[in-house]
Each structure stands twice: as structure tokens, then as C-alpha cells.
Amino acid sequence: MENVCRARGEFDDIRPYNDDEVALAMRRIAQSQWLPQLAHFVFPEQNAQDVARMLQDISTAREFQLRVMYHFNREVMRRSTTQFVCEGLEQLQPATPYLFVSNHRDIVLDASLLQNALVDAGHDTCEITFGANLMTHPTVVDIGKSNKMFRVERGGNKRQFYESELHLSRYIRHAIVDRGSSVWIAQRNGRTKDGLDRTEPALIKMFALSGTGNKLTSLAQLNIVPVAVSYEYESCDLLKAREMAQATHKPYVKQPGEDINSIITGISQPKGRVHFRVTKPLGAAQLEPLAHLPLNDAVRQVALMIDHAIIDAYQLMPTNMAAYAMLHPEGPQNAQWDEAKAWLSQRLQQLTTDEERRHLLHIYANPVAAKQQIKQS
Known part of the structure; x- marks a missing residue:
């Protein structure tokens, strides 16, 4: 218990809310000026006052996910998809925590829709990375951190970026190994814009460095599970095409509110058929044969393993x-x-x-x- 308490203090700058913080967050959300819009989307048959009362009865992250976020995801699927399928969860053990490494096409939905699939299959939900650039409003922070989302810092100089990535990877290890909580993270920093899903070797290296002893054994302890997400109609496709065209001529600079616009577009835009495939975990049998390689070579091979698993599992649409x-x-x-x-x-x-x-x-x-x-x- 002492180690857990120490770790909680170490990660207070990025971790999700503890249950004793969720109740206070629910009261703030219930009083937010955004509540009528949020309530209308998630619970279209209820009025905002009823939703506010329901929120004030919630006191744990699990309650918030099951009573609010589960219904949010169902509304997204009802309004903007023609089919949602998630395959492969039968390969996982409900009591085992995993590190889901996913291709990243939509800011919110890649992770959020997986949560519903996990619940429907009898698994606990996972913690989710949440870019600091998106935590721009107190209500967004309250919703995100109550939804088991943890902060990922962006930017800074090279040294600051390295330190924040190592801090993040240590928190992920703490969540999985010490607390037994699964975690979702994208295979790269930011969404795939060009349709080519590639894993950043630096991400895998941080996971390896977050543990002690043999680095490949350290990776195996995280139970890495590649996840392939496929949308018939690519999330924010027009926005991505315009951004890439501009970026070919000069560095692309985001405009104020652009991330929020992408979130709203991704949620509301028709997506047609949506297919998730959860692949087999990368265990010691796959990783330890790489132990003789220099660390950088080994992590590149692991990144390629994840890439091949995701590409192979990707569901091609018409x-x-x-x-x-x-x-x-x-x-x-x-x-x-x-x-x-x-x-x-x-x-x-x-x-x-x-x-x-x-x-x-x-x-x-x-x-x-x-x-x-x-x-x-």
C-alpha cells in the first residue's frame, strides 16, 4: 500500500481522477453551461434537470462510464454508423490487464468505442491517453479524468519531451503492473493523417525503459495487444486532406479551436461500417528472442510486429x-x-x-x- 500511495503522488500531474474526486467532478458537470447540450446528445429522451440529478448520484469512475459514457458511445453508433463490430476479445483473459496499442484515426472514438466492446464482452474498461492540448476547458477535464483518461503532454524541447514520455510510460507500467488496470494508447503521437498506420519505435523504447532488468522481459510484462480500427468513411477525411496539402508547402500550424472541431466532426460525421479487431497479445514467446539485439534494433522489430498485426487485421472497406x-x-x-x-x-x-x-x-x-x-x- 505504501508503494501505491507513493506512486499515486508521483503521477498526480497526469493520472485520472480517483473515485473520491469523481463525485466533485459530477457536481461541476451538472452545473456546467454545457450540460443541456451534452444531456440532449447522450440522453435525448431526458431533460437536463433529470440528467443533472443523475450525475450528482454518481460517485465512481465505473459508475460514470456505465451510466453516461456507455450511452454516449451507443448514441454515436446509432446516429453515425451502419454497423459496429469488434472481433478478437475472446483471446483475452478478463482478469488480465493489457496495453492496447491501436492505430489512431479518430481523436475520441478509437478508444471510446473499444470501451463499450470491452464492457459487452465482460471485461473491465481501460484507462485512456488524453492529449494535454485537448484539456482546454474545466468541463472537458472533468469528463475526461472521470472517464479514466490520463494526461499526455505535448511539445517542449527535446529533453522535456523525453522526460514527459518516460514519466508517461512509467505511469502506464504502474497502472498495468501495480494496479492491474488495462490501458489504451495510440501507436504514434497524433492521428494517422495519410492512411498509413505506423508505430513509433520511440514509444516502444519508452515502455522498455520504464521497467527494470531485461528490456524485452519488461515489455512482455505489459501484455501488448495491437488493435486495428477501420472506418468505412474515414473520420475527418476532408480536414485531413486539406491539412496534408497545406503541410507539403510549409509547416502546418493548428488554428484555435481546431482540435475541438475535429472531435465534434469525428463524433457526428457518418462513419458507415466500423470494424475493430483485437489481435493476440505479444508475449514473452514473441519478444524474448529479440533479447540478443541492441535495444534500438529490438524496439524497431517490436514496432514492426505491431505494424504487421494492425495492418493484417485492418478491415478493408469498399x-x-x-x-x-x-x-x-x-x-x-x-x-x-x-x-x-x-x-x-x-x-x-x-x-x-x-x-x-x-x-x-x-x-x-x-x-x-x-x-x-x-x-x-
Whole structure:
């Protein structure tokens, strides 16, 4: 208990709320000026006063997730998806904590929708990384930290970035190894914009350095589980295409409120079919054979393992196949992709330049190319 208390103090700057802090957060959310809008979305058949009273009865993070966030996710699925499937959870043990390393396409939903799938399959929910750049309003902080989300610092100089990443990885190890709580983290810093899902080796290195002793054994203790998230209609696709086109000419600088706009767009934009696949954990049998390699080489190999697992598990949609066919008209064509081609053509018309249109097609086509590459490797 002494070690746990010490660790809690060590991580107070980034950790989620403890249960004794959740009750106070619920009262603040109930009094927030945002409550009517939030209540209308999550509980469309209830009035804001009833939702406020319900919030003030909540005193734990688990209650908040089951009584509020579970219904939020169900509303997102009802309003903006035609199908939601999560496969592979039967490979996991309910009592075992895991580190879910996921490709990252939507700021909120990649992790949030997985929570519902975990609950439906009889697993506990996981803790979730939450970028400090998104913690811009007290109500957002209260919702996030009550939802088992923990802070990830962005920016700073090279030394500050290294220290914050190591601090983060130590907290993740503490959550998994000491407290038995699963954790979700994206495979890279920020969302995939170009449709190519790649794991940052530096992230894996931080996980290895967060423990003691053999670094590959240290990684195996985290029970890494690659997760592939696939959307039929890519979250914020037009916004991503415009950003990439601008970034080819000069460094892209976010505008005030841009992240919040991306969150709202991702939640409300039609997503069509949504497919999650949870792959097999990377255990000692997969990791320890790399122990003879220098650390940097070993973590690159682990990153490639995660990449291959995610790419292999990625569910290609007609939009992916249609975009690839549009970029490669000399290749195979299929009448089954015609509807998706028509939809993509309409999306292309909403963009201004040929460069933006090219980026949009690559967002959808690149997962096809990635699958072809791993088959050839």
C-alpha cells in the first residue's frame, strides 16, 4: 500500500481522477453551461434537470462510464454508423490487464468505442491517453479524468519531451503492473493523417525503459495487444486532406479551436461500417528472442510486429478498394466498388485543389497498399 500511495503522488500531474474526486467532478458537470447540450446528445429522451440529478448520484469512475459514457458511445453508433463490430476479445483473459496499442484515426472514438466492446464482452474498461492540448476547458477535464483518461503532454524541447514520455510510460507500467488496470494508447503521437498506420519505435523504447532488468522481459510484462480500427468513411477525411496539402508547402500550424472541431466532426460525421479487431497479445514467446539485439534494433522489430498485426487485421472497406482503383485505373476494377467510387467522387468535389483531392484518395487507398507490402515482405 505504501508503494501505491507513493506512486499515486508521483503521477498526480497526469493520472485520472480517483473515485473520491469523481463525485466533485459530477457536481461541476451538472452545473456546467454545457450540460443541456451534452444531456440532449447522450440522453435525448431526458431533460437536463433529470440528467443533472443523475450525475450528482454518481460517485465512481465505473459508475460514470456505465451510466453516461456507455450511452454516449451507443448514441454515436446509432446516429453515425451502419454497423459496429469488434472481433478478437475472446483471446483475452478478463482478469488480465493489457496495453492496447491501436492505430489512431479518430481523436475520441478509437478508444471510446473499444470501451463499450470491452464492457459487452465482460471485461473491465481501460484507462485512456488524453492529449494535454485537448484539456482546454474545466468541463472537458472533468469528463475526461472521470472517464479514466490520463494526461499526455505535448511539445517542449527535446529533453522535456523525453522526460514527459518516460514519466508517461512509467505511469502506464504502474497502472498495468501495480494496479492491474488495462490501458489504451495510440501507436504514434497524433492521428494517422495519410492512411498509413505506423508505430513509433520511440514509444516502444519508452515502455522498455520504464521497467527494470531485461528490456524485452519488461515489455512482455505489459501484455501488448495491437488493435486495428477501420472506418468505412474515414473520420475527418476532408480536414485531413486539406491539412496534408497545406503541410507539403510549409509547416502546418493548428488554428484555435481546431482540435475541438475535429472531435465534434469525428463524433457526428457518418462513419458507415466500423470494424475493430483485437489481435493476440505479444508475449514473452514473441519478444524474448529479440533479447540478443541492441535495444534500438529490438524496439524497431517490436514496432514492426505491431505494424504487421494492425495492418493484417485492418478491415478493408469498399471505399478503400475504390480509392485504390481510382488511383490505379490500369489495375483490376470491380463493379462492386462503383457505389463507393460515386461516394468518393462527391467527397472530392468538396475539396478545392487537385493536391487536396489526391491526398483524400490516398487516405483511403493507402491501407490497401500497406496490406500488399506486408504480403510481399
